[in-house]
Structure formats: structure tokens, C-alpha cells
Amino acid sequence: xxxxxxxxxxxxxxxxxxxxxxxxxxxxxxxxxxxxxxxxxxxxxxxxxxxxxxxxxxxxxxxxxxxxxxxxxxxxxxxxxxxxxxxxxxxxxxxxxxxxxxxxxxxxxxxxxx
Amino acid sequence: xxxxxxxxxxxxxxxxxxxxxxxxxxxxxxxxxxxxxxxxxxxxxxxxxxxxxxxxxxxxxxxxxxxxxxxxxxxxxxxxxxxxxxxxxxxxxxxxxxxxxxxxxxxxxxxx
Numbered sequence: 001x002x003x004x005x006x007x008x009x010x011x012x013x014x015x016x017x018x019x020x021x022x023x024x025x026x027x028x029x030x031x032x033x034x035x036x037x038x039x040x041x042x043x044x045x046x047x048x049x050x051x052x053x054x055x056x057x058x059x060x061x062x063x064x065x066x067x068x069x070x071x072x073x074x075x076x077x078x079x080x081x082x083x084x085x086x087x088x089x090x091x092x093x094x095x096x097x098x099x100x101x102x103x104x105x106x107x108x109x110x111x112x113x114x
Numbered sequence: 115x116x117x118x119x120x121x122x123x124x125x126x127x128x129x130x131x132x133x134x135x136x137x138x139x140x141x142x143x144x145x146x147x148x149x150x151x152x153x154x155x156x157x158x159x160x161x162x163x164x165x166x167x168x169x170x171x172x173x174x175x176x177x178x179x180x181x182x183x184x185x186x187x188x189x190x191x192x193x194x195x196x197x198x199x200x201x202x203x204x205x206x207x208x209x210x211x212x213x214x215x216x217x218x219x220x221x222x223x224x225x226x
Contacts, residue, residue: 031213034213034215042220044157044217046217106155
């Protein structure tokens with residue numbers, strides 16, 4: 001059974017204080033690892049898809065990296081508007097066509113203090 | 115703008131009542147999904163559909179039903195058989211051969 005564990009559960013940073021969020025996973029044949037941002041009371045917003053170990057993707061102050069066991073979401077010089085819950089999900093090999101076997105973590109709630 | 119529209123945003127259900135959550139997408143995506151989100155738990159898949167007039171149960175389908183009569187629409191009915199329906203419900207879609215799922219804004223369902 002695929003599993004995703006995110007840590008820490010919550011993280012409070014001062015504005016400009018860089019840090020990383022962790023997503024550890026076990027999956028049978030990784031097809032993709034996904035990062036989403038979710039604001040309170042809203043649907044998750046897609047950020048990145050990573051497919052293989054060593055891959056990196058960047059968007060503004062966010063950078064996602066992937067190894068064979070975990071992914072990191074690095075946040076550089078964060079601003080208060082980066083405050084949100086960040087969700088990680090994996091898609092494994094046991095699926096008919098795509099994402100019906102997506103497994104989500106419980107998320108990291110990030111708060112950036114001005 | 116292309117996207118996924120869920121309605122209503124807030125819905126209250128009385129005991130023993132069925133309610134239907136609407137989901138419409140104009141992204142021309144083949145696949146659609148319904149997820150449930152509860153505090154402290156990851157998103158859990160209720161139902162998914164790859165093509166019109168076909169759908170499959172996810173991990174927590176009991177007490178729910180869906181239909182897919184049009185490519186753009188995938189409504190979810192929460193029946194009276196669902197004993198703990200209070201949750202945040204998310205509709206999503208993706209292209210059939212793609213890897214990325216895109217979500218709607220969600221619907222809150224509360225039992226009163």
C-alpha cells in the first residue's frame with residue numbers, strides 16, 4: 001500500500017527565513033509525485049509534478065526536489081502570502097490509467113510571520 | 115476562464131436526506147474525481163470516472179453515488195446511508211493520459 005508522510009505538521013517562520021518541508025513516501029513504482037498548495041476553505045492549487053529521482057522544479061520562491069524516498073519543498077525568503085497548507089501526493093504503478101490511485105499526505109501548515 | 119466549478123459552496127443536510135453536489139469542468143478533461151477531506155486526514159477518493167457513462171468506486175464509496183452523463187459534469191449524491199457526511203468535498207479532473215489532477219474550490223457539507 002502506498003504511503004505518504006509529511007513533516008512537520010506545522011511550521012512557523014519569520015518573513016525571509018528559508019526552510020524546507022519534507023514528504024517521505026513508499027510506493028510501488030513511482031509514476032509521479034505532486035505538490036499542491038491549499039488555502040483555508042479552498043481547493044488545492046497545483047504546484048509541481050516530479051517524475052524521477054534527481055529532478056528539481058522551481059516556481060518563484062518554491063523549489064521541489066525528489067529522491068527515491070522523499071521529496072523536499074524548499075521555500076526561500078518566504079513572504080506572508082506563502083502561508084498555506086502544502087500537500088504532497090504520489091501516484092504509483094498499480095493503476096489503470098493515471099491518477100485514481102493517488103495517495104495524499106496530511107499536509108504541512110506553513111505560517112509566515114511578518 | 116477554464117476551470118472546475120463546484121456548487122453549492124455550503125450545504126446543510128438533515129438526517130435521512132439525500133443531497134447532490136454539482137461539479138462542472140470546461141477544461142475538456144476526460145477524467146473526473148470526487149475526494150473527501152477531513153481534518154488531520156489526507157484526501158480520500160470517493161469515485162472517479164474516465165469516460166462518459168462509466169465510473170468506478172474509490173476507497174470510500176459507501177453511502178455515495180455519482181453519474182457521468184456528460185463529459186463536463188460529474189455530480190455527487192451523498193445519500194442517507196452515509197453515516198458521517200460532514201466534510202469538505204473536492205471535485206477534480208485530469209486528461210486521461212496525464213499525471214496532474216486539478217481541483218475545484220470545494221463544497222462544505224454539514225449535517226444538521
